[in-house]
Amino acid sequence: MRNYRQTFLLAICLSFFFSLSALGKNPMEGGLWKDTGGKHINAHGGNILQYRGTYYWYGETRSNNGPVSSLGVSCYTSKNLRDWTSRGFVLHVSDDTNSDIQKGCIIERPKVLYNARTKQFVMWFHLELKGRGYETARAAVAVSDGPLGPFRFVRSGRVNAGCYPIGFCMPDTTDLRHQLLFPELQTWWTPEWRKQIERGMFFMRDLAGGQMARDQTVFVDDDGKAYHIFSSEDNMTLNIAQLTDDYLRHNGSFVRVAPGGQNEAPTIFKQNGTYWMITSGCTGWAPNAARLFTAKNIFGPWTQLPNPCRGEGAETTFGGQGAYIYKVSDAKLRRQFGGAEYLFMADVWKPKELGNSGHLWIPIHFEDGKPVLRR
Numbered sequence: 001m002r003n004y005r006q007t008f009l010l011a012i013c014l015s016f017f018f019s020l021s022a023l024g025k026n027p028m029e030g031g032l033w034k035d036t037g038g039k040h041i042n043a044h045g046g047n048i049l050q051y052r053g054t055y056y057w058y059g060e061t062r063s064n065n066g067p068v069s070s071l072g073v074s075c076y077t078s079k080n081l082r083d084w085t086s087r088g089f090v091l092h093v094s095d096d097t098n099s100d101i102q103k104g105c106i107i108e109r110p111k112v113l114y115n116a117r118t119k120q121f122v123m124w125f126h127l128e129l130k131g132r133g134y135e136t137a138r139a140a141v142a143v144s145d146g147p148l149g150p151f152r153f154v155r156s157g158r159v160n161a162g163c164y165p166i167g168f169c170m171p172d173t174t175d176l177r178h179q180l181l182f183p184e185l186q187t188w189w190t191p192e193w194r195k196q197i198e199r200g201m202f203f204m205r206d207l208a209g210g211q212m213a214r215d216q217t218v219f220v221d222d223d224g225k226a227y228h229i230f231s232s233e234d235n236m237t238l239n240i241a242q243l244t245d246d247y248l249r250h251n252g253s254f255v256r257v258a259p260g261g262q263n264e265a266p267t268i269f270k271q272n273g274t275y276w277m278i279t280s281g282c283t284g285w286a287p288n289a290a291r292l293f294t295a296k297n298i299f300g301p302w303t304q305l306p307n308p309c310r311g312e313g314a315e316t317t318f319g320g321q322g323a324y325i326y327k328v329s330d331a332k333l334r335r336q337f338g339g340a341e342y343l344f345m346a347d348v349w350k351p352k353e354l355g356n357s358g359h360l361w362i363p364i365h366f367e368d369g370k371p372v373l374r375r
C-alpha cells in the first residue's frame with residue numbers, strides 16, 4: 001500500500017510538472033515559449049480573448065533589430081491555455097507611406113475586445129509614427145468582423161482633446177497653462193515641478209490637442225462598458241477613459257490616476273466589486289518593482305498599496321513587466337494555475353532581440369484580502 005501511495009503521489013507531481021512544462025517550460029521562468037509548430041510565440045504586450053470555446057492570444061510581433069522593429073499584430077489560438085497554434089498576422093504594418101501604420105512605425109500593447117452589440121472585434125494599441133521616436137504618443141484603433149482578422153485600421157490620435165477629467169480643479173487652470181514658461185520649472189524633478197505636474201501642468205499643456213497615450217490596456221466592466229487605461233503626460237500620470245458603446249472612440253469621461261507617479265504597463269481586474277490595478281515604474285526596458293492600486297469605483301479614488309510580489313525577484317517583478325490580467329472562467333483550467341481565477345501576463349523584455357522576449361504568467365492569489373504574485 002505504501003508503494004502504491006508513493007507511486008500515486010509521484011504521478012500527481014509529475015502531472016503538475018508536465019502541465020507547467022507545457023506552459024513554456026515553466027511560465028514562472030519567463031523563458032522561450034514554443035507554439036505547436038516549434039517556434040517561439042512572438043506576441044508581446046497583448047491579451048487573451050475567449051470566443052466560442054477558443055482562446056485567442058494577441059500580441060505585438062517584433063523583429064530582433066532593435067526597439068523600432070514592429071511587424072504588426074499576430075494571433076495564436078488554443079483550447080486549453082497550454083498549446084498555442086500560430087494563426088499569423090491579424091494586423092500588418094502597411095506599405096502605404098500615407099498610412100499611420102506604415103512600415104517603420106511602432107505598434108505596442110495591442111488589446112482586442114469583442115463588442116456583442118456591434119458583433120465586431122475592436123483592437124486598441126499604442127502607436128508611434130515612423131521616424132518620430134516616442135514623441136507622437138497616440139492611441140490607435142482597428143476593427144474586424146472575425147477574431148482572426150484581418151483587422152482594418154481605423155484611426156490614431158491623441159485622446160480626449162478639449163475635455164477635462166472628472167474632479168479636475170478648474171479655478172487655477174489659467175496659471176497652469178503658463179507654468180512651463182517659468183524659469184524655476186524648466187528643471188524637472190524639483191519639488192516645485194512635481195507639485196505642478198500633480199496639479200495638471202502637463203495635462204493643460206496637451207488639453208487642446210489631446211492627451212498623450214502610451215502603454216495601455218482595456219477593460220470591460222460587468223455592465224458591458226469598456227475603458228481604456230493608458231500612460232499619459234510624458235508617462236507621469238495614468239488616465240482611465242471610458243469608451244463609447246461601440247468601443248471605437250472615447251466618450252469624454254475620464255480620470256487622472258496617480259498624477260506625477262510615473263506609472264506604465266497598466267493591468268487591471270475586478271473581483272467582488274473591487275477594482276485592482278497592477279502597474280510598473282518607468283525604467284525603460286529594465287524591470288522594476290510592481291505597484292498595486294485599488295478602488296471601489298473605476299473612476300476612483302484610487303489608493304496605492306505596497307508591491308504585490310513576494311519571493312526572490314519580487315523587487316523586479318521576477319524580471320517581467322505586466323501586459324494583461326486574464327480571468328480564467330473555466331474552473332477545470334484553473335487547476336493548472338493552482339486554482340487561481342486570474343493570471344498576471346507579463347513580458348521579460350530583451351531589448352536587443354525583442355522578438356525573443358520571454359513570457360511570464362503568474363497566478364494571482366489573495367492573501368489578507370489583497371492580490372499577491374508569488375514565485
